[in-house]
Amino acid sequence: MxxxxxxxxxxxxxxxxxxxxxxxxxxxxxxxxxxxxxxxxxxxxxxxxxxxxxxxxxxxxxxxxxxxxxxxxxxxxxxxxxxxxxxxxxAPEEPFRPEISEHEFTVMTTDYVLAAMGESLSRVVHEAAPGVRLHVPVVKGRLPGDLPETLRTLDGIISAPKAEFKVDELCGQELFRDRWVCVVDAENPVRDRIELADLERLPWVIPNQPDPQYPASSPLAPLLAMLGTRPRVAVRVDSYAATPWFVAGTDRVAVMQGRLAAGFADRPDLRILPCPGDPPPIVEIFWWHRLRSDDAAHTWLRAMLDTASRSLRPGP
CATH class of the missing domain: 1.10.10.10 (Winged helix-like DNA-binding domain superfamily/Winged helix DNA-binding domain)
Structure with missing residues (x-):
């Protein structure tokens, strides 16, 4: 110096x-x-x-x-x-003992991931370490801009892969996969096999997108590339879980995660249809800064996330 x-x-x-x-x-x-x-x-x-x-x-x-x-x-x-x-x-180095620890972990994610595995994560953490605390900031709109710097202050972010995560400072662990589906009102005249032409014609409900034009950085970019025109956005809502509320009773369509849509499957006023174009699967990954890779508490957290998401992964 x-x-x-x-x-x-x-x-x-x-x-x-x-x-x-x-x-x-x-x-x-x-x-x-x-x-x-x-x-x-x-x-x-x-x-x-x-x-x-x-x-x-x-x-x-x-x-x-x-x-x-x-x-x-x-x-x-x-x-x-x-x-x-x-x-x-x-500080003197002490082994991490989850059964007596009062450590707080901070994991940022979306309400979709919480719907898919939040309860399971809560249960496995509480069972293994009842004194450990969780802080779960929920993403609204875009992720923070400087992800390596942000992940110096968080234990991790659960998110689909994006170019911003593909830097040397960050590590990732896949948790689970999902598929895209379409949600329409039960009275919508589209057939049970919705077509790309229907997606071009119908107004859309889109979650967590600050840009009303549904930019190419969306996880649905491969599907959007198949469309002859940009989606006509009628509603933008900062919540994946709230998306179907703005479809019911309208001519709108939403393209959303299958596990989340399944929670609305018993509603008689909605239909869940296969997504046209065979878009690639949704992949949810736990990202963290490599500085935490060898930390005993963080290693334990990654094991808890793996256990919590195991039921969402296909068997051997």
Missing amino acids: PRSATAALANVDLNLLVILRELLREQNVTRAAERVGVTQPAASAALARLRRHFDDDLLERTRGRYVLSPLGRRLALQVEPLCLGLERLF
């Missing part, structure tokens, strides 16, 4: 890292103080020192609550892996 950088680091109170981490996590001075085990005035004083150091508010008050400033959002991504590294460096 250059001498000037070493001197700058020597002048920083590294104890501020602990309170910085919790302030950025909680976005609340009182809760951050409780997490660190200091008084609220002490946490406020630390925030004031951090604001002077960075020449930035870090936490900005908006409508009666705090939100992170742009710099605060960048620091939140940087401070977590730094603190984790310091914890591993200075």
